Amino acid sequence: MSDLTLYYAVPSRGMVAHWMLEELGQPYERVILDLAADEHKSPEFLGINPLGRVPALTHGDLIVTETAAIVAYLADAFPKAGLGVPLDSPDRAAYLRWLFFAVASAEPTILRQAMGPLEIDYEPWSNVDEVAGVIAEAVGGREYIVGDRFTAADVMMGTTVMWGTQMMPVLPALPELTEYWDRLSKRPAWQRANSEDLKLMPVD
Ligand SMILES: N[C@@H](CCC(=O)N[C@@H](CS)C(=O)NCC(=O)O)C(=O)O
Known part of the structure; x- marks a missing residue:
């Protein structure tokens, strides 16, 4: 068991x-x-x-x-x-950044866009164009979001991209984003x- x-x-x-x-x-x-x-x-x-x-x-x-x-x-x-990045690796900062970005920046921005305007006069999150642009810059021309290997950050960011471009399609489907998920979705796991x-x- x-x-x-x-x-x-x-x-x-x-x-x-x-x-x-x-x-x-x-x-x-x-x-x-x-x-x-x-x-x-x-x-x-x-x-x-x-x-x-x-x-x-x-x-x-x-x-x-x-x-x-x-x-x-x-x-x-x-x-x-x-699947992780050790504490003393130079990739650790980027690893943490993308693990948190998925749930703290991308997810609320996607949900906020899908749900419509807020009745408040300030903007607590970014917008979908900025979020998509930042992700596109991070994954454009490279296979994974951190360093040169697949990590847990790809699990979080890949599914966030898939969710925001396919299941709740409010993120602009930039080629860098769709190609990133296309690569990840071929993984046997x-x-x-x-x-x-x-x-x-x-x-x-
Ligand atoms: N921030 C939590 C959110 C958990 C959450 O709200 N999960 C949803 C499903 S995706 C849920 O349990 N919903 C219960 C319901 O619909 O009653 C996480 O990432 O695990």
Whole structure:
């Protein structure tokens, strides 16, 4: 029995954590929660994530919630998989930058654009053109977003680009962005995780 368990739903951000687990190459178990049946609000799951949101990861007795934290945790907890960037590497700053950019700059900007204007007179986030431009500059002419190898930052940024250009298409589909996701989506670990998740996708 594995000591890694991912609690998630399809579709949800948990699909990002699922891809990361496939990249890791460690055994893990999945617990699929039915959000429509409020399984994420059950006393059992609230004991894991009091916010009642997915994904959540347990690793033995440890609990990690928040997608980016799960992805970063797994990279650190299993260094032999080579998905993290060591503390003393010159790439560490860029690695942290892109892990956080995905959830702190890109995600709110995409959601804000999709939801329409805010009733406030200041701009708490950037706009989709600026976000797309910054990502395009970072991935244009190179394979990965940090250094010269695939890292957990690509898991976060790749899925953010896919989400913002395809699932909630408000990010300008600049060629650098679509080519970046095109490259990443060919990875066998993404293909495996996604094909399992597609089987769970609700049909209208
Ligand atoms: N910031 C959290 C967001 C978690 C979150 O809100 N997840 C959604 C699914 S993507 C959820 O659990 N929604 C519950 C619901 O729809 O009731 C993360 O990145 O993990």
